[in-house]
Amino acid sequence: MDLFDTVSPSPTIDGNTPLAERMRPARLDDVLGQEHLLGPGKLLRGMADGGRLQSIILWGPPGCGKTTLARLLADACHAHCIHFSAVSSGTRDLKKILPDARRLQRGAVPVVLLVDEIHHFNKSQQDTFLPHVEAGLLTLVGATTENPSFELISPLLSRCRVCVLHPLTEDTLDQLLTRALAERGRGLWDTEMEIDAAARDLLVRRAQGDARVALNGLEGAATLARAGGGAKRIELSHVEQALQVSPLQYDKAGDEHYNLISAFIKSLRGSDPDAAVYWMVRMIEAGEDPLFICRRMVIFAAEDVGNADPRALQVAVAAKEAVHFVGLPEGRIPMSQAATYLATAPKSNSAYRALLEATRDVRERGTLPTPLHLRNAPTGLMKSLGYGADYRYPHDEPGHVTEQEHLPSELQGRRYYEPGDQGYERTIRERLQAWAALKKPRATRG
Numbered sequence: 001m002d003l004f005d006t007v008s009p010s011p012t013i014d015g016n017t018p019l020a021e022r023m024r025p026a027r028l029d030d031v032l033g034q035e036h037l038l039g040p041g042k043l044l045r046g047m048a049d050g051g052r053l054q055s056i057i058l059w060g061p062p063g064c065g066k067t068t069l070a071r072l073l074a075d076a077c078h079a080h081c082i083h084f085s086a087v088s089s090g091t092r093d094l095k096k097i098l099p100d101a102r103r104l105q106r107g108a109v110p111v112v113l114l115v116d117e118i119h120h121f122n123k124s125q126q127d128t129f130l131p132h133v134e135a136g137l138l139t140l141v142g143a144t145t146e147n148p149s150f151e152l153i154s155p156l157l158s159r160c161r162v163c164v165l166h167p168l169t170e171d172t173l174d175q176l177l178t179r180a181l182a183e184r185g186r187g188l189w190d191t192e193m194e195i196d197a198a199a200r201d202l203l204v205r206r207a208q209g210d211a212r213v214a215l216n217g218l219e220g221a222a223t224l225a226r227a228g229g230g231a232k233r234i235e236l237s238h239v240e241q242a243l244q245v246s247p248l249q250y251d252k253a254g255d256e257h258y259n260l261i262s263a264f265i266k267s268l269r270g271s272d273p274d275a276a277v278y279w280m281v282r283m284i285e286a287g288e289d290p291l292f293i294c295r296r297m298v299i300f301a302a303e304d305v306g307n308a309d310p311r312a313l314q315v316a317v318a319a320k321e322a323v324h325f326v327g328l329p330e331g332r333i334p335m336s337q338a339a340t341y342l343a344t345a346p347k348s349n350s351a352y353r354a355l356l357e358a359t360r361d362v363r364e365r366g367t368l369p370t371p372l373h374l375r376n377a378p379t380g381l382m383k384s385l386g387y388g389a390d391y392r393y394p395h396d397e398p399g400h401v402t403e404q405e406h407l408p409s410e411l412q413g414r415r416y417y418e419p420g421d422q423g424y425e426r427t428i429r430e431r432l433q434a435w436a437a438l439k440k441p442r443a444t445r446g
Contacts, residue, residue, distance in 0.1 A: 060165025167209020
């Protein structure tokens with residue numbers, strides 16, 4: 001096979017070929033799942049039926065069928081498919097194939113460039129094949145587990161349709177296992193095997209939407225069953241041994257990282273302690289740095305609880321210090337205490353909104369002069385220029401409050417902080433109202 005032979009969706013297989021490879025579908029109609037893209041009238045089904053493939057990015061988790069789908073689409077469109085791995089191929093490899101691609105284009109033969117793990121290509125590498133995609137010399141089919149919005153350059157992204165593939169449902173995985181158990185010559189090869197319901201259920205659940213994990217687990221369990229005396233029944237213990245304990249799907253630098261921390265913060269903001277603890281544990285069990293979670297709780301305490309419960313910030317900071325001091329696993333306990341406290345605390349973002357409003361005025365108005373009565377006057381010259389003149393010391397006034405202005409004259413009367421009626425902010429609001437009433441009769445004083 002040279003670079004421009006069509007990649008076969010059904011490579012030669014034998015008993016040594018892994019089950020996950022043997023079970024790759026040979027036709028689009030054999031693909032399980034992804035009905036939102038492959039169902040009647042859907043995008044990818046329309047491309048296949050029309051025989052014309054557009055540049056697309058297949059974005060989805062491991063084991064959802066990205067590479068298989070790309071190969072089948074190229075085959076359905078009678079295109080020559082060049083399979084690249086962004087991990088092992090580079091711009092030098094791309095340049096080598098361009099002359100033949102131009103020759104095939106002159107013969108009206110479409111050329112599909114299938115790039116696995118396309119997010120591993122850096123900006124300059126993506127720039128290299130951008131003009132060839134734009135000119136129609138190559139039809140790009142990129143497969144990635146990472147969010148294309150973050151990993152692909154905008155010009156390339158604008159020329160591709162992003163197709164989001166979903167993790168396979170448990171029903172779909174169950175159908176896949178049924179197929180693997182039933183099909184001779186492709187499935188569990190020459191052995192009729194049965195599987196206990198509990199073993200099957202564990203295999204489906206532990207796969208977490210990943211067909212490769214499910215099939216590899218089934219193959220390993222079948223091997224263990226045979227080793228136990230040639231048995232043809234897969235027990236729960238066989239699946240447990242085959243799967244071991246796989247880490248939760250999580251990439252601390254990728255999309256799932258941001259999804260889980262977003263779910264955690266939104267659960268806190270939504271006053272749902274149960275969901276908050278769940279998402280927190282998901283991150284911890286997947287290997288997230290606990291101090292990262294604690295830092296986000298500190299920010300949340302000030303941004304979303306604020307002065308409705310000033311103790312929330314103290315609790316969050318204390319949890320951070322406790323985790324730093326005791327580490328894991330015990331550090332999870334103060335983290336859980338902090339998460340449930342923050343979730344059940346009264347909420348206010350008034351202090352945060354005050355920050356945003358003040359920031360906007362500072363950036364729009366620039367360096368407004370400090371009022372003279374607020375300026376420091378450590379020298380005689382400064383005093384002679386009016387620095388500190390007419391400043392009124394609040395502790396000498398009734399109620400320890402004065403009606404003097406503290407903002408620049410251009411911003412007098414501006415209100416940034418508007419306390420709400422939740423928790424302790426109700427007290428703050430009432431205090432500000434009482435001060436306003438106290439200042440009002442004295443507002444005409446010089």
